[in-house]
Amino acid sequence: xxxxxxxxxxxxxAYVMNALDPAELRRVERHLARxxxxxxxxxxxxxxxxxxxxxxxxxxxxxxxxRLIARTPMIRQLPPxxxxxxxxxxxxxxxxxxxxxxxxxxxxxxxxxxxxxALALSVAVAALVIAVTGLxxxxxxxxxRHADAAxxxxxxxxxxxxxxxxxxxxxxxxxxxxxxxxxxVFAAAGxxxxxxxxxxxxxxxxxxxxxxxxxxxxxxxxPDRGTRQRITTPDLRDDPGPHALRRRPKRAPLxxxxxxx
Amino acid sequence: xxGMETGPRSxxxxxxxxxxxxxAENLVSLLARTAQGDHSAFEAIYDQVSAAVFGTVRGVVRDxxxxxxxxxxxFIEIWRTASRFDAGKGSPMAWVATIAHRRAVDRVRAExxxxxxxxxxxxxxxxxxxxxxxxxxxxxxxxxRHCLKRLTELQRQAVTLAYYGGYTYREVAGLLxxxxxxxxxxxxxxxxRLRDCLGVGS
Numbered sequence: 017x018x019x020x021x022x023x024x025x026x027x028x029x030a031y032v033m034n035a036l037d038p039a040e041l042r043r044v045e046r047h048l049a050r051x052x053x054x055x056x057x058x059x060x061x062x063x064x065x066x067x068x069x070x071x072x073x074x075x076x077x078x079x080x081x082x083r084l085i086a087r088t089p090m091i092r093q094l095p096p097x098x099x100x101x102x103x104x105x106x107x108x109x110x111x112x113x114x115x116x117x118x119x120x121x122x123x124x125x126x127x128x129x130x131x132x133x134a135l136a137l138s139v140a141v142a143a144l145v146i147a148v149t150g151l152x153x154x155x156x157x158x159x160x161r162h163a164d165a166a167x168x169x170x171x172x173x174x175x176x177x178x179x180x181x182x183x184x185x186x187x188x189x190x191x192x193x194x195x196x197x198x199x200x201v202f203a204a205a206g207x208x209x210x211x212x213x214x215x216x217x218x219x220x221x222x223x224x225x226x227x228x229x230x231x232x233x234x235x236x237x238x239p240d241r242g243t244r245q246r247i248t249t250p251d252l253r254d255d256p257g258p259h260a261l262r263r264r265p266k267r268a269p270l271x272x273x274x275x276x277x
Numbered sequence: 278x279x280g281m282e283t284g285p286r287s288x289x290x291x292x293x294x295x296x297x298x299x300x301a302e303n304l305v306s307l308l309a310r311t312a313q314g315d316h317s318a319f320e321a322i323y324d325q326v327s328a329a330v331f332g333t334v335r336g337v338v339r340d341x342x343x344x345x346x347x348x349x350x351x352f353i354e355i356w357r358t359a360s361r362f363d364a365g366k367g368s369p370m371a372w373v374a375t376i377a378h379r380r381a382v383d384r385v386r387a388e389x390x391x392x393x394x395x396x397x398x399x400x401x402x403x404x405x406x407x408x409x410x411x412x413x414x415x416x417x418x419x420x421x422r423h424c425l426k427r428l429t430e431l432q433r434q435a436v437t438l439a440y441y442g443g444y445t446y447r448e449v450a451g452l453l454x455x456x457x458x459x460x461x462x463x464x465x466x467x468x469x470r471l472r473d474c475l476g477v478g479s
Contacts, residue, residue: 022458029464030446032375034382035439037447060478061468062371067475068440069374071421074332076348081323084349088319088356096312096360 025054032061092203304369305362312360319356326370327352330377337381337443347384351377378440385443424474432467435460 024047030036031044048055183189193200304325310318330351335344354376362372425433431453438449446464450457472478 022461026458026465027446027461029436029466029468030439030461032468033436033439033464034379035444035446035449035464037445059367059371060472061465062367062375063477064468064471064475065378065440066368066371066374067417067421067471067477069329069333069377070370071417072332072336073328073418074335075328076331076345080345080348081320081327084323084352085316085320087349088316088353091353091356093312093314093357094360 024048025051025057028054028057028061032058032065304373305364308355308359308362308369311356312362319359322355323352326373329370330373333374333377334381336441337378338384343384343388344381347380348377351380354380382443420475421471424471427474428467428470429463431455431459432463432470435463436467436471439464 024044027036027040027044031041031048036044048058181189189202191200191202304322307318307322307325311322327348331344331348334347334351335341338344338347351373355373362369425437428436434453435446435449438444438452439446442449444452446460447457450460453460
């Protein structure tokens with residue numbers, strides 16, 4: 017027995033109060049995935065956290081809401097996690113390991129009549145309302161505003177052209193381009209993992225930094241250096257967020273055209 | 278939304294009712310509509326929980342300007358991940374509070390990495406009243422205050438330093454000068470006692 021390391025179940029309180037070091041967080045999450053009873057306790061203790069939050073109220077400034085509401089149309093929403101059932105056409109973020117009662121959840125969600133509508137809408141939103149990825153949210157407000165502004169300029173340019181198409185392998189992609197802005201916005205959903213990155217039957221790798229579900233991982237990954245100043249290579253592998261391509265991306269040419277039709 | 282049920286764990290229909298005066302069912306349907314891109318539903322969520330989110334974030338982050346930034350991050354996360362909310366796993370308020378508190382703690386620790394945070398909290402634990410300033414949800418505040426008083430001194434310190442101070446349990450152990458294993462146990466015991474006192478959970 018390791019006396020210096022508290023047993024995982026005794027860390028449930030620290031866990032729901034985000035009071036764990038990253039290494040211990042992983043250890044506890046591994047334990048939670050196996051221990052149904054612990055997962056129940058964590059859910060209970062989260063309700064206490066909800067009460068503590070509901071009890072500490074402080075109104076944000078009045079203009080804050082307007083600023084926030086003005087931004088949300090530019091932020092792409094994550095689709096529901098529907099797992100294997102939809103894997104044929106649209107690939108979603110894989111299930112995190114801590115999600116204990118996931119299969120039940122899939123069944124219930126899938127049976128909900130609203131899901132079809134939600135799916136259809138989220139796909140439409142992905143294609144039409146092109147917004148910035150969660151990754152750029154993590155980069156900080158200033159960079160985020162910059163990205164928002166760049167994308168808005170392209171989308172609202174008078175000569176903007178939108179092209180949507182199915183991708184040959186799977187998924188769909190939309191490009192909005194503007195000659196006057198000399199730039200384009202690329203958005204895609206459901207793209208497959210490139211063959212070089214995985215075997216045909218391999219599950220997509222779970223990327224903690226991209227998964228902002230509940231409870232989300234503690235630390236966002238360090239932003240890729242290559243994407244810091246300008247985005248030149250759309251990352252087609254994973255989260256289908258849009259990318260703004262600015263002015264002659266020389267060093268990293270676009271991948272081989274995948275669009276059909 | 279009518280399609281959303283309480284979930285397989287129907288042993289917890291009372292979850293989230295308790296002292297929380299915010300109508301949880303309403304938030305559930307608002308989150309479902311938000312997940313479909315409904316901006317008016319998102320605004321309604323904002324109206325209902327913004328004071329709790331901002332209060333929670335401010336309680337941890339302290340700095341008003343940073344608190345606004347973090348609060349914005351919280352709501353963007355709510356907007357982005359509304360489809361991932363699972364009513365079978367807990368109440369909307371618990372979900373929102375978890376996001377808010379985690380974001381606040383993340384920010385505090387990020388700031389801490391660049392400049393060593395002052396350690397005054399060790400000698401002046403954050404006063405609960407400093408955070409809960411508004412008269413709204415007065416009942417919630419009074420109940421929480423009442424229940425916090427019913428904890429042992431060590432439980433209360435462990436919970437408040439972690440929740441309001443944003444410290445890890447090992448840091449709390451350092452601040453209080455007791456073994457970290459004891460602190461983690463007191464945190465859990467304290468929250469369990471709070472849960473029973475507040476009448477939440479299954």
